[in-house]
Amino acid sequence: MKTTSPAERDMQAVKATGRDTRAEILRRSIRANVPVRKTFVQAPRGSACRHGPLSEFVTGRDLRGLKAYLLIVAACSNGTDGWSTRHDSAVWARMMDIDRTATEQAARTGAWRTLRRLQDRNLITCTRTGTQITVTLLREDGSGAPYKRPLGETEEDLYLQIPSTFWTKGYDEQVDLPALALLLVVLREKNGSKFPAEKAPDWYGWSADTHERGLKKLLDLGLVERRPEFKKAPLAPSGFTMAYLYQRAAGMRPRKPRKTAVVRPTGSRGKTDGIDDTKGPAAAAARRGR
Template sequence: METSDDFWRRNAESPQSNAEGPQIEQRQAAQQAKTRAGGARSAAVRYRFIARGGPEEDPPPLARLLRGGGGKGGAARLRLYLSLLWLSRNDDAPRFEYPAHQWARLLGFDSPDTAGARRVQQALRWLDEQAFVRLQHRQGASSAIHLLSDAGTGRPYQAPGLAMKRLAVKAQREEHLYVQLPAGLWTKGWISDLSGAAVAMYLVLLHERRGEDKTVWLSPRIGRERYDLSDETRRKGLNELAQHQLVSVRRRPVHQGLFEDHFRSRNVYELNPEDLDRYEPGEQHPWF
């Protein structure tokens, strides 16, 4: 019988790609993980993971994951936790038993069998300590990972789509509202190419682009008060997304009263989530 190790290591035929070496290994791991997850086309990420529900609330989980240990540790935690959400699509109380080196391959970490696996283990320990997962240690085997709520409550995870269907009262459903993060983040290799700041700002833009107007204006004040992200994280993430052509940026005039002497404008951002599924890092997008 094929083990999970065999499944992830087996050479799978992958679509044509410009990737080489470790990038190919990452794409193959992502395609195999997607198959194991029933072909999940997106990760469901709750609004409450991304943003505060109100001005008096604690920092949202997204900011906590990024800041917990700083530097690459925050980015590794965010990438790993989003991967758990992706592979948990439409599954309540999911449990994973994959070894650390398999997660390291999925995330595109260098030296996945050694240093990359240690990065995964460090991230898992932090997620366990902060009640985003519960680790079940097993003798002679990898720890089982039990996913906990992405709202940061420490309760067992419930798939938001399923939870909303069970609830008849609109007010109760609001805590399960979510954005859909395309699977291309993994299958096209963006998960290993984008920084933690860029992934965070992508989630923020998904959260902000509700309603008919899909353009987003994000002030420094909103970045701090609603998302608890620093001005540096906001600027770095948005600039990186623009450089990768994942967002388009244009200037929009700010409405002013009559007889104003000075013209004012601000940056607005337009996000096309389908591009994560269409293009790999380095590919030119025809509409740019």
């Protein structure tokens, strides 16, 4: 029987996990909330087809690709490196948890293939130099257009926000594909919205059954909440109709930017002022994009 040496045990004890890697990516990108254009989930009103690129992940059963894409947006969308991020293929594999069930070389190959699928969908470009892989964001609508930070000034530029706690608290490890898709749908809309399953094929591009399973999983995980709404219906057998209204649970609401302290000019006795960065043009644009 194979035995593990003390050195190997020590190495395994300190080795970074997938969650450690994802948390470090979020820390480096300085992200409290990750912005994703709403057109990734659903095309604007008046479009010939309302399906967004998200539908391809759902119908293609590509949970790994969807998780990887959202984390890439988190890593790149602060713009510190030209909307790009670069890591060794082993880091990409660990970020996607592929290393947990594959050999090192197979995990590296799996990470590259996942990134190539995202490139085929016109969501990123990726290049490989040795073991290093560089990924650059493209616009979330799948048009292949260059990425620009969304400001929420037009309907095509409105965006949803994913709190970084989705990753740091491990919710990303608990959701299945229907739940993750529906989480993005809920985050896209206002609190208190209805999400009728019978509309899912036309609105989003997946089945009513997938829609219902996704909402149920979100409720089970405590990521969304719902309440019934009753309306008078004189011609209904019961005399009323009922529909559920959904909203984000507290943990999935966008986190407010922290107040930063600045030193007053000379003569202020060294006191500091709390500067509220939730105000101003940039913050106003962000609020319009929610």
